[in-house]
Amino acid sequence: MSVQDILAAENELTHMLGAQQAVVLSTRVRLARNLSGFPFPGWAKPAQRKEIANRCIDAFTKLPRFKKAHVFKMGDLPDMERAVLVERHLVSKELAAGKSGAAVISRDQTCSVMINEEDHIRLQVVKAGWHLRGTWNIAEQLDEALGASLGLAFSDRLGFLTACPTNVGTGLRASAMVHLPGLCLAGHIEKVSRALNQDGLAVRGWLGEGTEAAGNIFQISNQQTLGLSEDAIMKHLGTWIKSLVEQEWNARRKLAAEEGPRFVDRIARSLGVLRSAYLLSSAESMNMLSHLRMACDMGCLPEANRHVIDRLMIEGQPAHVQSRRGEELDSDGRDMRRAASIREALSAFPEVGSPTA
């Protein structure tokens, strides 16, 4: 079993096996849990971390959702493979950086568990499109099964106990990955981001690492985890996402109406460059792919092509490019391989038309 299986397998996010939506790329629910009677990973001794990992791997692999799951121990994986898992959002950079962390990933890559990250257990469920309820239902089921098989650290007053005070209580981080080219092009993103922040929601870039949101993609998540029920947290996020989707569509329509042929020209130029460039950096390709994704949403390109763009965004990340090639590449080498894959994938795309939506 290797990370190559993860790369080769078709999953919701890369092959549109689930429902897709124009603005919301994916919905994610994360629960932080800890075993009672053990120090948190950052304070535990190596032998204790090993014991924690064994117990958690054992408990998760027994659950039906994790039947034939991938089990990865970070210490056993080469750098490149760990980087692929990070780029897929299946593990965090922090987990990948340590030796004692492990990950259990379901066959369909919908459910994943990080073990011995900041908390003993970080359970994550991801679905393509906007499906907060469906995502939560799966997480809740898994959490219930977990509570029955592992003794979890819990207090009546503080809820689920976590290593960091920012996660205590529900341990729930609910988030949506949203594509906002309209708001970015219209120059409204700062304002929107500030409003979200003031109402208790965090706004991060695609990889959460602040490098100017690549491809106009942002992750919106709740900050407060204590004193609110899971339901209230999700309702709050849901209300904002619904409003954000509306604002994004308004911005796109306004832009298309105001710019007229220049709106279509921007998309057509992006398609032109992506279809013929010999070198493409990650940032450049992400921003141009973002134009094409918007074009698919708005009828300038067939909607059925959108999943190709989503796949190219994921597979165009550095570790993915190198893993597919099976060797380490320098920056030019990566840009060349990335450009080649994109050229090939976009060769069958039709010409860009006027927006219909």
Add this chain to the structure above:
Amino acid sequence: MSKPLQCSVCDAVATVHLTQITQGKVHKMHYCEACANKGGAGDAAVFQLADVVTAATTVAPAIVCPTCQFSDVDFRRSGRLGCPDCWPVFLEALDGLLAKVQHQVQHIGRAPNGTLALGQIRHRLQVAQGAIAKAIADEDYEAAARLRDEIAQLSAQLPTE
């Protein structure tokens, strides 16, 4: 291309960018990965948290968890606690900053095995008691009867004190 931003600690290229909004004022901070990891910059709230703790514990006496020997000095360094038992030990010291990052300090979400936490029962009870008073005032006796049953059911789940 514009010049990359420098880390505000060590002058390396900054790859972690934090924007924090406090009382309408925007603060931007830039860190390289190494310095960000040291400061726990992965989460803006943690940053704020670390500041509060630093301020609070410079005068406070050392607190040590009897289970895992984790101390307030360790917390100042990492912004994380040592084990689940640290929570009651550090709770009093953390109360102010918990209220600051979380706004509320009583859990009202799920408990293990899908049961309701006591906090949630108390919370629902409070809501139902408010609603029943309003229903009676509005002479909506159907709603009042339903709420009365709900209150009885919720009260039965609370331990007798």
